[in-house]
Amino acid sequence: MSRKLKKLLVRISIAAVLFLAGMLLPLPVYGGFETNIILLVAAYLLVGYDIILKAATNIGHGQVFDENFLMTIATFAAFGTGEIAEGVMVMLLYQVGEWFQQYAVGKSRNSISDLMDIRPDYAHLVKDGETQTVDPEDVAVGDTILIKAGEKVPLDGIVKKGESFLDTSALTGESVPRRISAGDEILSGCINGSGLLEIEVSKEFEESTVSKILDLVENASSRKAKAENFITKFAKYYTPIVVFGALVLAIIPPLAGIGPGFREWIIRACTFLVISCPCALVISVPLGFFGGIGGAAKEGILIKGSNFIETLANVDTVVFDKTGTVTKGTFEVQKIQASDGVTEDYVLECAALAESHSSHPIAGSLIAAYKNRTGKELSAEKVSDVKEFSGMGVAAVIDGVEVFAGNDKLSAPDKAAVKFANVDAAGTVVHVALKGKYLGYILISDEIKEGVAEAMTELKKNGVSDLVMLTGDRKNIAEKVASSVDIDTVYSQLMPGDKVDKVEELIAAEDKKSKGKLAFVGDGINDAPVLSRADVGIAMGGLGSDAAIEAADVVIMDDRLSKIAKAIGISRRTIRIVRQNIVFALGVKGIFLVLGALGFANLWEAVFADVGVAFIAILNSMRTLYQRG
């Protein structure tokens, strides 16, 4: 509790005692003057002096619809009509409400920052053989730091010495520790589980993973959801309207001679003023979203803005990119089939050399397989004139001969101009050919990730009706993969550019059919345009991949697809809680406006209701922080 809050609590307590004494003690009456009024006024001044002061200064600044001002008017009016105890009670309850609000908001602010407690406080810098403890911001790229067991990794780097188990749960929500040893990349925000590690720093603190994640979560709340914009707009008009209503209530009926008389109407108008502050809504809605974002972050799901929580909650179509998302994206050479008179090694060497400049994972697996098989490095100087045919493969000149490597589209007359073997196997087939001569093919397969089928079932349970997979692979492979994991629709043999078109098509079809939104799930490596085109782009395995964090709206730190259903679940729950708050707070305020106007609710009941609503709404919002299971 801050000092300011403590002070307020003391003031409230003393004022409450004074108030009770004034109400209950049988104090003498001198010539019609009840001395207990002195106690009541003392209580009022003690608990409300700052409100009155603020009201005076703010009205000087032209802030007519300032809540302090309205509160002061309401209580003064109550005194004016002789309702002294009422007036004191109203101010007292109002301050109790303020106190609770500040306390609850402070609490939830703390629990969110605890959730995100990954910011490292220090680093052990090794300089000239000596170790000194410094601020992580003072460490430069290339410096060497030590990380002891149990400490947070302060900066991204490469392990130079030592081995250990790394606890990545603060970043990914994954509780199984990861083994790490010399040569491995290490990310800030993880916790070093056992041994002493010596790290060469590869990124400055500001650029490191931990800073990026914190920045993202903190800034997430500045991208506002529709519900939040609605509330700020609402707040802008609500207070003036209610105050105006109070004025009307105080003036018109008494002049028209309706009902119980001037004094009673003034009191009714005061109940309006007392519930004119929209604070319950203005606090609880952003608090709900903030909690949702914090709760998701704890699970290793980074949501970049409140607006994406809203979109995620409405997702009914999820489109997956196959490679790296449904499958592991690590390819391995399963089989090499050489034509007559050609050795398998030669087929592999041609393919590996032709693809040696490509960043596609298939290229990596070919190069790795060549090294494994022959024990030799590729001689890159043999290769020249590399041409890439998007969605087909490559052509390159190797030792003066043009070699083609890629899928069966390369058999076209203007490319290899030769018939390729017809292969029916699950996996990617890389055909290798010279101009007019077929050399053979290499079968590379990509494993399906664990738990994909379960993740799909989970998504369906969470209200996602359409599961779609996009891939550049051949139809039969794509369908085999899809059917084994229960994906309904597959679009295969897509060029990279086709994926954006396909997603646009799906969004258009979707818009016609229902209000549901479309999410695209990719690994963020080759699909940045698609990620940004979808209603919400979800990148998998974002840990350590800047590209994914940059391009996506939602980043899942590890590569488990089950997190998507979780993200949707968290979003749905957050939206539900936010809606409850809006309906509840507006409902109660509405009811009390009506009751107040009709004379069924007195002043302190109105304040009590107003404060109670704010309190309950805040508590309700805090539930978003704690996600079940």
Add this chain to the structure above:
Amino acid sequence: MKKTFKLIDLDCANCAAKMEREAAKIEGVNEVTFNFMTQKMKLDAEDERFDEILDEIAKVCKKVEPDCQIVR
């Protein structure tokens, strides 16, 4: 230039919304967000007049909520 400032004693969410509305009206402000939850203000404003603009925003904030201070 974009910069983030910490706010001290920003106690009321509605005030934050009011400040944001008023601050956005100041000339030279490209974008300004008051974040009640993180108690921070993010300001994107013209480079040459940045300090001047910041002063003006501080004045606006004082009007709405006298306790609230922008830490520079």
